[in-house]
Amino acid sequence: MKLSYKIIALSAATVLTFSCKKKETKIETPTPIETPVETTTMNKLGEVYIQGANAKAFIYTTSTLQTGYNEIYVALFDSTDGSSLSTGHFDILPIMDMGTMQHSSPVENTEDTVVTNGYFKTAVIFSMAGTASQWFLNLNFHNHKNQKFGAAKFGVNVAASSPSKFKSTVVAADNNASIFITLLNPLKPEVGINDFEIVLHKKNSMMEFLPIDDYTVEIEPTMPSMGHGSPNNVNPVITEKGHYKGKVNFTMSGLWQIKIKLSKNGTALSDTQYFEITI
Amino acid sequence: MKIITVILLSFLTQCFWAQTNPKDTAKKITQLSEVCISDDTHPDNASFNFYKGSKLANTEDILSRMEGVSLIKRGAYGLEPILRNYGSGQTNITIDGMRIYGACTDKMDPVSIYVEPVNLQSIQVAHGAAGALNGSTIGGQINFNLKEPSYNCNKKIHGQVGQSYSTINKGSNTNFALQQTLHKFSYRVSGALRDAGNYKSGDNIQIKNSGFHKSNLSAALSYKIDSLQTLKINYLGDWGKFIGYPALPMDVGSASAQIYSMSHHTIFKNKKLESNELKVYYNHIVHQMDDTQRPEAPMHMDMPGWSTTFGFYDNLSIKKGIKLRVDYHHVNTRADMIMYPSGEPLMYLQTLPENNLSNIGFSLQKLFTLKHKQQINLNGRIDLFNQSAISSAGINQWKVFNTDISTSKQDFLKNLNLNYSKLFTGHLFLQLTFGYGERIATSNERYGYYLYNRQDQFDYIGNISLKPERSYQTELRIKKEFKKVEVSMNLFYHLTKDYIYSYKLDGYGQMTIGAFGLKTYKNIDYALSTGAEFTTKFNVTERLTHISSIKYVYAETHNGKPLPLVPPFKLQQALRFKIQLTQIQLEHDYAYAQNRINIDYGDRQTPSFHLFNLRIAQNIRIKSSILQLGIACENIFDQNYREHLDIGNIPRFGRNFLMNASLLF
Numbered sequence: 001m002k003l004s005y006k007i008i009a010l011s012a013a014t015v016l017t018f019s020c021k022k023k024e025t026k027i028e029t030p031t032p033i034e035t036p037v038e039t040t041t042m043n044k045l046g047e048v049y050i051q052g053a054n055a056k057a058f059i060y061t062t063s064t065l066q067t068g069y070n071e072i073y074v075a076l077f078d079s080t081d082g083s084s085l086s087t088g089h090f091d092i093l094p095i096m097d098m099g100t101m102q103h104s105s106p107v108e109n110t111e112d113t114v115v116t117n118g119y120f121k122t123a124v125i126f127s128m129a130g131t132a133s134q135w136f137l138n139l140n141f142h143n144h145k146n147q148k149f150g151a152a153k154f155g156v157n158v159a160a161s162s163p164s165k166f167k168s169t170v171v172a173a174d175n176n177a178s179i180f181i182t183l184l185n186p187l188k189p190e191v192g193i194n195d196f197e198i199v200l201h202k203k204n205s206m207m208e209f210l211p212i213d214d215y216t217v218e219i220e221p222t223m224p225s226m227g228h229g230s231p232n233n234v235n236p237v238i239t240e241k242g243h244y245k246g247k248v249n250f251t252m253s254g255l256w257q258i259k260i261k262l263s264k265n266g267t268a269l270s271d272t273q274y275f276e277i278t279i
Numbered sequence: 280m281k282i283i284t285v286i287l288l289s290f291l292t293q294c295f296w297a298q299t300n301p302k303d304t305a306k307k308i309t310q311l312s313e314v315c316i317s318d319d320t321h322p323d324n325a326s327f328n329f330y331k332g333s334k335l336a337n338t339e340d341i342l343s344r345m346e347g348v349s350l351i352k353r354g355a356y357g358l359e360p361i362l363r364n365y366g367s368g369q370t371n372i373t374i375d376g377m378r379i380y381g382a383c384t385d386k387m388d389p390v391s392i393y394v395e396p397v398n399l400q401s402i403q404v405a406h407g408a409a410g411a412l413n414g415s416t417i418g419g420q421i422n423f424n425l426k427e428p429s430y431n432c433n434k435k436i437h438g439q440v441g442q443s444y445s446t447i448n449k450g451s452n453t454n455f456a457l458q459q460t461l462h463k464f465s466y467r468v469s470g471a472l473r474d475a476g477n478y479k480s481g482d483n484i485q486i487k488n489s490g491f492h493k494s495n496l497s498a499a500l501s502y503k504i505d506s507l508q509t510l511k512i513n514y515l516g517d518w519g520k521f522i523g524y525p526a527l528p529m530d531v532g533s534a535s536a537q538i539y540s541m542s543h544h545t546i547f548k549n550k551k552l553e554s555n556e557l558k559v560y561y562n563h564i565v566h567q568m569d570d571t572q573r574p575e576a577p578m579h580m581d582m583p584g585w586s587t588t589f590g591f592y593d594n595l596s597i598k599k600g601i602k603l604r605v606d607y608h609h610v611n612t613r614a615d616m617i618m619y620p621s622g623e624p625l626m627y628l629q630t631l632p633e634n635n636l637s638n639i640g641f642s643l644q645k646l647f648t649l650k651h652k653q654q655i656n657l658n659g660r661i662d663l664f665n666q667s668a669i670s671s672a673g674i675n676q677w678k679v680f681n682t683d684i685s686t687s688k689q690d691f692l693k694n695l696n697l698n699y700s701k702l703f704t705g706h707l708f709l710q711l712t713f714g715y716g717e718r719i720a721t722s723n724e725r726y727g728y729y730l731y732n733r734q735d736q737f738d739y740i741g742n743i744s745l746k747p748e749r750s751y752q753t754e755l756r757i758k759k760e761f762k763k764v765e766v767s768m769n770l771f772y773h774l775t776k777d778y779i780y781s782y783k784l785d786g787y788g789q790m791t792i793g794a795f796g797l798k799t800y801k802n803i804d805y806a807l808s809t810g811a812e813f814t815t816k817f818n819v820t821e822r823l824t825h826i827s828s829i830k831y832v833y834a835e836t837h838n839g840k841p842l843p844l845v846p847p848f849k850l851q852q853a854l855r856f857k858i859q860l861t862q863i864q865l866e867h868d869y870a871y872a873q874n875r876i877n878i879d880y881g882d883r884q885t886p887s888f889h890l891f892n893l894r895i896a897q898n899i900r901i902k903s904s905i906l907q908l909g910i911a912c913e914n915i916f917d918q919n920y921r922e923h924l925d926i927g928n929i930p931r932f933g934r935n936f937l938m939n940a941s942l943l944f
């Protein structure tokens with residue numbers, strides 16, 4: 001009986017704290033909330049104070065973080081009055097801390113300084129899996145409201161995507177460049193015609209990865225156990241910032257491999273990397 | 280013997296169906312045992328009745344010896360009848376006038392497999408547009424009429440049991456039939472069990488995966504409402520298991536057909552109307568191909584297919600030689616392919632995307648009887664078809680070809696057939712036919728999705744924009760009867776516009792492992808087909824009869840390419856010696872080599888062959904019953920041979936001994 005009293009007391013306390021927090025969530029809720037990605041719901045990853053910028057950051061993703069392309073949405077609020085901060089310059093720098101060394105990963109920061117739908121949108125391409133002690137997001141914010149600048153460090157868990165949506169390869173014909181190939185689409189592969197999108201990055205230094213805009217990309221989908229391909233695929237072409245868009249076709253359900261062939265100015269660079277897709 | 284004759288006559292009364300030939304058919308009685316068979320366009324098709332008279336002939340044997348009929352062979356079972364050079368999409372094969380669609384995208388289930396000889400009353404064959412009475416066609420129609428219970432005054436149970444055995448494949452065939460009349464009711468139940476192992480070809484080569492098992496049951500119930508009206512219910516069920524198809528990469532694990540129908544017949548005592556037949560029907564075919572019996576198969580694969588058809592027809596006969604028909608049918612078909620790679624998710628696609636086809640048709644036939652034994656028979660038919668793919672899976676997979684198959688397709692088809700005949704003095708009969716026929720593309724030709732064709736080893740996809748084939752036809756039939764000899768000859772010339780022909784899609788890959796590429800269909804300018812059939816029957820003495828038939832077809836495309844699967848010149852002859860209840864029959868088949876082949880389609884040259892069979896039958900009277908015993912040796916010289924239409928170069932049966940015992944009671 002004693003125990004159950006304790007439980008009741010505990011749960012009451014939890015409810016109280018929860019309801020207290022609920023008050024806070026009132027201010028954390030950016031107005032208006034529009035789901036930026038239509039078919040996915042936003043998952044809250046966490047929150048952190050950005051010291052110096054008088055800002056509190058609420059970090060959201062569309063799914064759990066994994067190796068490959070991850071969209072990250074950050075809503076910023078004034079840490080004193082709770083009002084939404086819609087002007088400023090926000091960026092993320094991902095850092096993998098391996099103790100003896102550190103390196104970053106490709107990232108796509110927004111250049112917008114005015115937030116229209118409540119979020120600063122960025123995307124991080126995690127190049128490897130890691131737990132919170134290893135991967136950090138360095139959040140930098142220049143608050144245009146008070147012209148203050150601040151930074152914060154936020155640890156995240158990154159799981160390995162399965163099947164992998166991220167490939168890295170060293171391209172001998174392009175000065176031994178280390179190339180990252182990240183699969184964005186199809187997100188929900190189906191039999192028939194599918195949008196296909198990859199992003200290409202080149203490692204410039206441990207901390208800098210540049211989008212590749214001058215490669216030629218060809219794709220070749222095959223069913224490995226049958227050895228056949230599919231017709232009428234559209235090879236991806238550069239749109240912006242290393243993004244290449246095309247069409248991939250699947251004639252039937254099952255396991256598919258999409259081979260990525262890279263070339264530059266007519267010189268073949270790489271044709272060994274492939275993504276696996278199961279329908 | 281008297282009783283048998285009574286049964287015979289009662290069967291015979293049901294054989295008069297849409298007779299277009301003014302010849303008297305009564306003389307057939309002499310050739311029949313308990314089965315009455317009529318070839319409708321030419322009810323006096325001598326060869327047909329001749330071979331049916333032999334107890335050791337099965338349905339396919341008889342078909343193969345009919346005028347202008349050949350068979351495509353993929354295994355020891357399920358031979359697909361073709362008319363001259365017209366295949367399954369161009370001909371209509373029906374049972375009791377019912378439309379039945381195969382559920383197999385590889386045509387392993389021609390409608391003919393559901394008809395066992397013990398169920399069979401007659402086969403009606405009409406060539407070209409003349410076969411369009413029951414449905415639009417350019418190639419003709421084959422209609423299998425099932426035996427129906429007859430009304431006889433004798434309430435005794437009649438029937439038969441039979442057993443046959445063939446050595447070449449350790450094949451057995453057990454069959455039975457029972458029939459009884461009970462006041463206003465009469466019923467007939469019959470069935471067959473067939474079982475066969477792998478057969479051996481000439482030179483003692485075993486053909487793997489050629490065995491089969493099947494059972495067949497037919498039940499018919501007839502109720503006489505009054506002296507003018509009859510109600511009939513028919514059921515036909517057929518179950519096949521482990522049917523080997525050595526010419527194909529897969530076998531049939533199981534196949535079943537459920538065929539139901541109900542019909543109402545009225546005879547009018549009216550000045551204007553003659554009779555009416557209304558029939559409603561439903562059938563469901565399930566066909567399961569798999570490769571579980573093939574150890575060399577790279578990956579286990581299932582290919583199930585379904586077809587469900589329902590429909591009705593109404594045949595109204597009006598006096599002054601007018602026949603009206605309205606018919607409707609709706610069919611839903613689909614075929615899947617499921618593959619099971621080890622350690623990977625299964626793979627799935629619809630080789631035939633699920634689709635609905637409905638058809639309503641009207642036909643009108645008018646017979647003008649003129650002076651001097653002249654007749655003009657005019658029949659026309661119009662058809663409206665509507666077809667659409669309905670499955671989202673099938674529709675989506677077609678999007679990779681940037682094709683939307685979900686929009687429904689309408690086709691309006693016209694058929695017209697004009698037939699003039701004259702009976703000259705001196706037993707010379709002449710018939711001239713002008714025909715125009717159309718047919719729509721089959722659902723395989725329209726929606727098929729990576730359907731593998733073993734013959735040319737290409738995968739095929741459909742083409743929804745195919746136009747109907749249109750065929751202009753002319754035929755001449757001459758028949759002359761001498762005192763002891765009957766001679767008949769058919770000459771035909773068909774020109775088919777917008778002929779549906781396959782072509783290779785460059786730059787497209789295959790799906791099937793080992794296939795060479797991808798093909799589809801298009802309408803070519805035209806194809807022509809011409810040829811002749813020649814039949815003689817010579818009653819040498821009262822006891823000795825010689826019968827022979829010759830078939831020849833020449834067919835090519837507008838640019839002179841031979842059409843695929845065209846049978847070569849073929850001579851079939853038989854000598855029958857009959858004394859009292861003993862019958863000895865020697866058969867000789869000769870096929871000329873076929874060197875006019877379509878290489879694109881994977882047609883292969885076929886050498887000529889001679890084939891000899893010997894059949895001996897003995898009937899023994901036991902009180903009011905008859906015991907029929909038969910023994911036969913087919914392919915006496917153990918020839919290793921194949922017919923041109925045998926897919927995959929698989930040779931036919933080697934020397935085979937057949938034994939048969941049947942008791943008719």
